[in-house]
Amino acid sequence: MAGRPDLGRADLVTMLAELNATPVEQVSERVGSMELAWLVHLVEQRYDRRLDLTDEQLASVRTVDDALAVFHASLTAAADG
Amino acid sequence: MAENALGTDPEWVDELLLGGDPGDVCLRLPDPVDRATLRRLVADARTRLAGAGLRRGGAVALRLPPSLAYVVHLLATWRSGGQAILLDHRLTDHEVDRALERLTPQVVVAPVRTGGGGLRIFHDVTAGVQAYSDRPAGTGHAVIQLSSGSTGPSKVIGRTGADLAAEVLRYTHIDGVALPGERIILLPSMVHVLGLVGGLLYGLHARVELVPPQRLSGDAILAAVAERDTPATVLGVPFHIGLLASTTPTGPLPQLKRMTTGGELVPAAVARAFTDRYGVPLGNMYGMTEVGVIGTDLYGRHRPAIAPAPGIEVRESSTGELWVSCPTNPYVGLADPTRWADGWLHTRDAGAVDPDTGLVTIKGRFDSQVSVGGMKVDLTEVESTLTGLPGVASAVVVWDDGITAYVQPDGPLTTDALDELLAQRLAGYKRPRNLRLLDQLPRTTTGKLVRSATALRAAGS
Numbered sequence: 001m002a003g004r005p006d007l008g009r010a011d012l013v014t015m016l017a018e019l020n021a022t023p024v025e026q027v028s029e030r031v032g033s034m035e036l037a038w039l040v041h042l043v044e045q046r047y048d049r050r051l052d053l054t055d056e057q058l059a060s061v062r063t064v065d066d067a068l069a070v071f072h073a074s075l076t077a078a079a080d081g
Numbered sequence: 082m083a084e085n086a087l088g089t090d091p092e093w094v095d096e097l098l099l100g101g102d103p104g105d106v107c108l109r110l111p112d113p114v115d116r117a118t119l120r121r122l123v124a125d126a127r128t129r130l131a132g133a134g135l136r137r138g139g140a141v142a143l144r145l146p147p148s149l150a151y152v153v154h155l156l157a158t159w160r161s162g163g164q165a166i167l168l169d170h171r172l173t174d175h176e177v178d179r180a181l182e183r184l185t186p187q188v189v190v191a192p193v194r195t196g197g198g199g200l201r202i203f204h205d206v207t208a209g210v211q212a213y214s215d216r217p218a219g220t221g222h223a224v225i226q227l228s229s230g231s232t233g234p235s236k237v238i239g240r241t242g243a244d245l246a247a248e249v250l251r252y253t254h255i256d257g258v259a260l261p262g263e264r265i266i267l268l269p270s271m272v273h274v275l276g277l278v279g280g281l282l283y284g285l286h287a288r289v290e291l292v293p294p295q296r297l298s299g300d301a302i303l304a305a306v307a308e309r310d311t312p313a314t315v316l317g318v319p320f321h322i323g324l325l326a327s328t329t330p331t332g333p334l335p336q337l338k339r340m341t342t343g344g345e346l347v348p349a350a351v352a353r354a355f356t357d358r359y360g361v362p363l364g365n366m367y368g369m370t371e372v373g374v375i376g377t378d379l380y381g382r383h384r385p386a387i388a389p390a391p392g393i394e395v396r397e398s399s400t401g402e403l404w405v406s407c408p409t410n411p412y413v414g415l416a417d418p419t420r421w422a423d424g425w426l427h428t429r430d431a432g433a434v435d436p437d438t439g440l441v442t443i444k445g446r447f448d449s450q451v452s453v454g455g456m457k458v459d460l461t462e463v464e465s466t467l468t469g470l471p472g473v474a475s476a477v478v479v480w481d482d483g484i485t486a487y488v489q490p491d492g493p494l495t496t497d498a499l500d501e502l503l504a505q506r507l508a509g510y511k512r513p514r515n516l517r518l519l520d521q522l523p524r525t526t527t528g529k530l531v532r533s534a535t536a537l538r539a540a541g542s
């Protein structure tokens with residue numbers, strides 16, 4: 001099912017917990033540039049593809065939900081294309 | 082030695098950095114840039130800087146992301162006998178304006194166009210060169226850098242050409258650095274000391290090719306390593322160790338010689354995950370903007386301790402603070418004997434020096450500075466910025482798994498509105514990762530704001 005956006009919010013939170021070695025419940029809703037780079041890296045590994053996100057898309061991400069929306073858009077576009 | 086570098090012959094740039102075989106490749110972006118090309122680009126940039134009003138002894142503010150344009154204009158500034166003021170491209174207009182008003186460069190170089198996709202490490206930049214003032218540089222330093230400061234504006238740190246040259250030569254005497262003909266896979270920003278001296282200047286001097294990966298991801302770093310047969314050292318900060326430790330290489334990487342990081346100490350588990358996966362040494366470096374590299378452990382043998390770099394003395398003060406030899410006061414316009422006195426830089430790092438081996442162990446900060454991805458951020462700068470915003474009655478900023486701010490509003494205020502205001506005043510890496518609004522900030526019985534992360538967390542939940 002490569003390319004299907006079966007990526008959930010909980011997946012991203014687990015990834016962020018791994019980055020900071022913190023429990024899942026302590027993961028902040030807000031996402032900085034380093035957290036975002038980490039999420040892109042792990043999502044790319046998971047789907048074995050590159051997410052071609054623009055600077056504008058990356059700059060629009062401030063929260064876990066923003067990141068999820070951008071990843072869904074990118075994965076869906078890649079699957080359709 | 083630490084004389085007025087702007088008074089000395091700017092040919093030090095040619096001798097130390099730009100000399101050598103014209104055909105030698107110094108940068109791969111990924112297209113190779115050889116020394117002949119770099120010298121030509123530097124000469125062209127000198128013409129543009131002079132055309133915009135740079136005179137010998139004047140300053141140039143470089144507000145550029147890591148890019149060939151940055152490298153070329155930095156070298157051109159020095160080759161013109163000028164002072165380079167390095168402004169991180171993530172600083173806001175507000176932060177940059179304050180720095181320019183204070184440092185009055187003759188010329189400002191900023192991008193007129195930045196290309197490439199997101200997560201770039203090295204950017205494709207077209208630089209614009211603009212006149213700013215007609216004043217000479219305020220000091221004889223070759224480079225001026227800003228460090229997040231505890232009292233409003235950033236601290237201004239100056240280093241002379243002689244001091245930079247001494248640091249470059251110090252690197253050549255450290256066992257475990259990349260050798261001539263090898264490559265450095267360059268991840269830290271060249272605007273800051275590790276990437277600037279440990280990467281760019283050392284690489285140019287020692288004929289080590291500098292290779293920034295195409296983007297910030299584990300795969301791209303490994304692709305850069307695999308691209309050529311010559312030995313490669315990955316230079317980064319702790320975040321990059323995590324990226325590589327979580328990336329599965331698609332094949333053997335015999336070129337990978339070592340990974341070296343500066344910045345905060347890496348947890349033992351992360352270090353082990355990296356060495357288990359790649360089987361090469363994970364080196365550690367300790368340095369500061371004020372003096373550059375202070376000590377190293379490039380074979381990972383002394384973790385968490387480091388050995389002082391050649392020519393650097395480190396001692397432990399009576400209060401357990403690490404002091405580092407630094408012949409002249411690096412702070413511009415600041416005579417603070419608690420930061421520098423009598424040839425010793427007071428690092429504000431707690432630490433110990435082993436009397437038998439001379440090895441240095443860093444135990445943490447004495448003050449409010451934290452490290453965010455290798456960038457120093459002073460929490461009091463964040464707090465004083467927040468407190469100065471309209472609608473904010475008081476604020477406390479602490480480190481709690483990230484920069485965490487608790488704000489007591491004095492009227493209607495939302496975190497989104499605060500975010501917007503902060504985004505105009507503070508670079509992204511300085512902004513709180515957690516932002517909480519509280520009707521009332523917790524106070525002690527004497528009315529002082531409570532600064533315990535645990536108590537604040539309880540108050541915010």
